[in-house]
Amino acid sequence: MSNPALNYRLRQFITDFAELLTKESAEPIVLEQGSQLLKQLIEHDDWLPDAFAQPHPDRYQQYLLHVDSAQRFSIVSFVWGAGQKTPIHDHRTWGLIGMLRGSELSQHYQRSVNQSLIPIGPAHQLQVGQVETVSPSTQDIHQVSNAYSDQTSISIHVYGANIGAVKRATYQPDGTEKSFISGYSNTLLPNIWDLSKEPATS
Numbered sequence: 001m002s003n004p005a006l007n008y009r010l011r012q013f014i015t016d017f018a019e020l021l022t023k024e025s026a027e028p029i030v031l032e033q034g035s036q037l038l039k040q041l042i043e044h045d046d047w048l049p050d051a052f053a054q055p056h057p058d059r060y061q062q063y064l065l066h067v068d069s070a071q072r073f074s075i076v077s078f079v080w081g082a083g084q085k086t087p088i089h090d091h092r093t094w095g096l097i098g099m100l101r102g103s104e105l106s107q108h109y110q111r112s113v114n115q116s117l118i119p120i121g122p123a124h125q126l127q128v129g130q131v132e133t134v135s136p137s138t139q140d141i142h143q144v145s146n147a148y149s150d151q152t153s154i155s156i157h158v159y160g161a162n163i164g165a166v167k168r169a170t171y172q173p174d175g176t177e178k179s180f181i182s183g184y185s186n187t188l189l190p191n192i193w194d195l196s197k198e199p200a201t202s
């Protein structure tokens, strides 16, 4: 259960991330320092409003939590129902993925000389509290699945753009691309700004 008195966790994260992007533009530094900020956010699983933690019986959900006013970054909660997975896809911007609840598997791919996709090693399992990165400058093509066939998993993602509006691609194993714009599952955003709900000290 989420607690409105703990909205400050997400609010502080937004403030700190915006400050980081104002100070730093080099992607490796943003990913390194941003990972530390995301680890601090997902250290506690008590702040994500329940409305943004609901699985859908048929498909994974991507709930927008925040977009920076200059669209420098966006924050999304990905909610995986039991056994759900993405298609193979890319991002076309840097991304941070932090495991809040449950566990997920990420299988990265690279193109072969004939353009088909080859898995890079075994799938990487992300556990609660861990953060991984994606980027067009390193590894940007992957497929993500809920590591559990019998429970919901939730990860918090940060991207270097308004990710739901980015034109990117899904892939078939033979490398065939299909253009897509993901959008978001929600139409309303969490209200993390009602300070009357919070202790005066926070």
Ligand SMILES: [Fe+2]
Pocket: 089, 090, 091, 134, 142, 144
């Ligand atoms: Fe992804």
